[in-house]
Amino acid sequence: MPDNPVIRGLLGEVIVVAAAFAFAWFVHVILRRLAIRRQSIFLSRLTRVSHRAWIVTLVVVAMFVWTTRWFGLRGAAAEVIPHILLIATLISVAWLVLKVLFVAEDAAFQWLRVDVANNRRVRRIRTQVAVLRRFTTAVVVLVALAAILMTFDQLRTLGASILASAGVFGAVAGFAAHATLGNVFAGLQLAITDQLRYDDVVVVQDEWGRIEELTLTHVVLRLWDERRLVLPTTYFTTTPFQNWTRNEARVLGSVILHLAYNAPVAELRAEARRIIEASPLWDGREWVLQVVDSTPLTMVVRVLASAHDAPSSWDLRCEIREKLLTFLQTHYPWALPHPVPTVEEVLAGSDGRSPLATPPGTRSSPLHRRA
Structure with a gap:
């Protein structure tokens, strides 16, 4: 040696x-x-x-x-x-x-896989893990930086003056970082209180989409047409929004049809049942067809059908609407609403008849008889 x-x-x-x-x-x-x-x-x-x-x-x-x-x-x-x-x-x-x-x-x-039928609990845990990991990352970096600064004697000797000016410095820093700190606490609130989760289906500012990313400061919403809507986390703690998967991933979708008063509701209900039960998008849970409202010219028919998740519900609604309209056009075209003619159009009809469509076997309206 x-x-x-x-x-x-x-x-x-x-x-x-x-x-x-x-x-x-x-x-x-x-x-x-x-x-x-x-x-x-x-x-x-x-x-x-x-x-x-x-x-x-x-x-x-x-x-x-x-x-x-x-x-x-x-x-x-x-x-x-x-x-x-x-x-x-x-x-x-x-x-x-x-x-x-x-x-x-x-x-x-x-x-924690989210590609399952009912993934509400999994999405909640994934959201909390991601947000807490970002929070702990910031804490680790701040602690390491503070520990490094405390190794210098000059900073330790300046401790008294730093503490004396902590009130003013804290007020200035708090005012400057008010928005950022608000977003951070809002992000923690969303994750801990389970108000919002990854893959949640929400409607925000009349836009439908899924939560793609949730951080301490912002939320990225993937819209149905592949656009991205980026919002601060404080938006979801201060502004009302729709969450379609708050309690479960299954969604109950609705189809609204405006039909003439003489539309055959019983036949329409039977056709809706056939369409829904034959569709692979229906989860087999529930469906219903009801006349839910009326206007001076039409009655409002609503079809409800459940699906496993929001994308399936959207496709199921489109399928039901398209096939029901095709069914009415083929078998009961007079059940679809028609434009309301004016008196001049009625009196000036080229064939001397009212443009108001009447189904076969029904009585003409008084307006039609006068024309």
Whole structure:
């Protein structure tokens, strides 16, 4: 062993770094083989994503411990080098923690699948995991930054003056970051209180779409025509909106038809039943056809049919509407509403008859007889 303490310290440093690197690599290989043997998605992704941060953290920690305890530095180097290694240790530890958080979120998303029939509980947990991971990421970064700043003596000596001006600084910072902090707390509120979740079907500003991304500051809504509507999280805590999948993924869709008063409701109900029961989009839960309202010229017929989710409900509604209109056009064309003629149009009819359509076998209206 050399007598020079510097050479002896450097040699020990190399040995410690090599040992730390070998140990970190050994743990990495063991975890990778264990992941393959148990077919663990979490361990597999952990070894693939965080192995660099793991190795760097162990090496930096070993260097810091050896330098501060056994290297025997003197003079300015005894203060500068351990300080640099301490800052590197804090950065590497924060890096490793962030990598583990990302891996944990990805593993949770792999386990919490949303491509199931009733995924309300899964979407709620996914939303909370994503929002809390972003929040903890911000906390880890802030704690690491604060710890790094506190390693400088100058900042510790200025602590009294910083505390004395904390009131003014806090007021200015709070006013400047009012909107941002409001969005952050709104994002936490949406996730914790389960008001909004990933893949929820909502209607916002007369736009229909699904929640594609939910962060601490904004919400991205994927609209039905593949556009994206980006809104701040405070919008959903201060403005009313429709959530079609608040309690369950199944949706009850409606089709509204305006028909003439002499439209055959019984035949229309039988045809609606045939269409709905033959459609693969119907979940077999419930359907109904009712006359729900009337206007001076038409009666309002509503068809309700349930579906597994919002996209299926939309397609089912379009199918019902299209086939019912085709049925009426083919068998009962006079049941569809017609434009109301004016008196001049009635009197000026080319064939001397009223343009008002009357079905076969029905009595003419008084207006028709006068014409």
